[in-house]
Amino acid sequence: MSGAYEGVGPEKTAEIAAKVEAFVRDVIVPYETDPRQDQHGPTDELVAEMKGKARAAGILTPHILPDGRHLSQRETAAVLKKSGLSILGPLAVNTNAPDEGNMFLLGKVGSPEIKERFLKPLVEGHGRSAFFMTEPADEDGAGSDPSMMKTTCRLDGNHWVINGRKKFITGAEGAIVGIVMAKSEATDGTGGACMFLVDLPDPAIRITRVLETIDDSMPGGHAEIEIDNLRVPADQMLGVAGEGFKYAQIRLSPARLSHCMRWYGAAVRANEIATDYANRRKAFGKPLVDHEGVGFMLADNLIDLKQAELMIDWCADVLDTGELGTAESSMAKVAVSEALSRVADRCVQVMGGTGITRDTMVEKFYREIRCFRIYDGPTEVHKWSLAKKIKRDWTRAQAG
Structure with missing residues (x-):
């Protein structure tokens, strides 16, 4: 698993995208009414099935080839958009968050031993993972700003000892791997x-x-965590000491885009349901x-979906x-999340009372896509980050 991204053409x-779409529509969509789901996501039994x-x-894991090569980001977009046609689709084909982003990071930075x-196990779909970065806001911990990190680590012999608290850790309950x-x-x-x-769980x-x-689509939900004297062997550090913020960006930039890809598929499906309803009712x-x-409203949906698609492909x-x-x-995260949120909202509105019931998936798509405006x-x-870049670029232009 070299982490290289040569692409397949x-x-x-x-071909891969078409297979994923057919599988999601024909095999996974019927699972949407499966009772093995609760307020904290589908059960591990359902996911494994x-x-x-x-x-x-x-x-399974269609964006990573058997020889370890990764599809290009443009190719990944074509596949992940199809996996998102059902909320359960990314879980079924192993393109879901946070696993997809974690696999990307490990493929880029991990040593041969860490990859093995x-x-x-993640690529082969034998378990889930969690990314322990975000911290409680009431302690001024790291949220959207990783530099506010309060969780500490210190070297003790050939182990690192870690202490701290984390929050909004998706999928921690039931995960087998933690970063x-x-x-x-x-x-x-x-x-x-x-x-x-x-390795998880760890006492x-x-x-x-x-x-x-x-x-309620992500297995294990979003957890609050306490880390109390966690001892990690030194050879289980990812990369080298002091580069954690760099690695976070390596993960977060494509992970933001992957969210756009998956939720684009969900918005397409919501629009299909609303369009069918509007033509029959x-x-x-x-x-x-x-x-x-x-x-x-349906015309506006087509416009927003096309603009979102173009933004995804450009990024x-x-x-x-x-x-x-x-x-x-x-830019992609802002534009796509806001556009898809408008699409989902219009789908509910088009369907009136039916749109706010669980008689169709539109209500669930609406809730899930709304959260996308917060994720990552x-x-x-x-926008604040982009405004800072505008100022930096202007300052440099004036100086040069």
Whole structure:
């Protein structure tokens, strides 16, 4: 698993994407009413069953090839958009968050030993992972700003000892692999932000509660965590000491875009359901779609979906050049999350009372896509980051 991203070309990409779409629509959509789901996501039993069917169909982890090569970001977009046509789709084919982003990071930074021990089981779909970065706001911990990290690590012989609290850790309950981010204050060359790979569960990593949130699609939900004297062997550090913030950006830039890809698929499906409803349902002597108030909302959906698609592909092209693409991924995250949120909202409105019931998936799509505007940094944080870049660029231009 080299972490290289040579790509496979348009024909092979189209073939993979078509297989994923057919599998999601034909096999996974019927699971949407499966009772093995609660307020903290699908059960591990349900996920394992769906992954088994994806494995049998030859499309498990479709963005990573059997030889370890990763599809290009543009090619990944074509595949992940199709996986998102059902909320359960990314879980079934192993393109879901946080696993997809964690696999990306380990493929880029992990040593051969770390890839074999921690990455391989994730790629093969034998378990889930969690990314322990975000911290409680009431302690002024790291949220959208990783530099506020309060969780500490110190070297003790050939182990690192980690202490701290984390919050909004998606999928921690039930995960087999954890990536823990902490900060060392050492001045001997081991200082700065660090990342560590840990086997889960571990008695030193305690889930204090799983939060009640408006989304419920991610297994294990979003947890609060206490880390009490967690001892990690030195060879389980990801990369080198002090580079944790750099690694976070390596992960977060493409991860933001992956969210855009998956939720694009969800918005497409929501729009399909609303469009079908508007053409079948009649009011005041004609189909709803023939009323301008409804037809125009569906037209606006097409516009927003096309703009979102173009933004995803543009940002993917930037990342495929090898650039970190932090500004571009921020722009994509803002534009796509806001556009898809408008699409989901209009779908509810088009369907009226039916749109707020659980008789269709539109209500769930609405809740899940609304959360997308918060995941991996709220809209306002990304706009603030872009505004700072505008000022920096202007200052440099004046000086030069």
